[in-house]
Amino acid sequence: MDAISSPIVSEIVEAIEIIQNEFPELYRNLDETPIWLNKDMKGISRKAYQDYAETLELNITYFEKSNNLK
Secondary structure (H helix, E strand, O other), rough: OOOOOHHHHHHHHHHHHHHHOOOOOHHOOOOHHHHHHHOOOOOOOHHHHHHHHHHHHHHHHHHHHHHHHH
């Protein structure tokens, strides 16, 4: 894994941990977790990782706002 990609993967792992611990209902709906992603990142573009990280962050933001409305 190259140095540029490592922060992206770390960001994904951190986001997944937040979702798993704070929003289990969202975690159950995720199709994959970064723990099982290919460590060499073969076949997965940097852009795909970035997009996935952004999607996770947006989901966290949405669920945080939703929980604050309850």
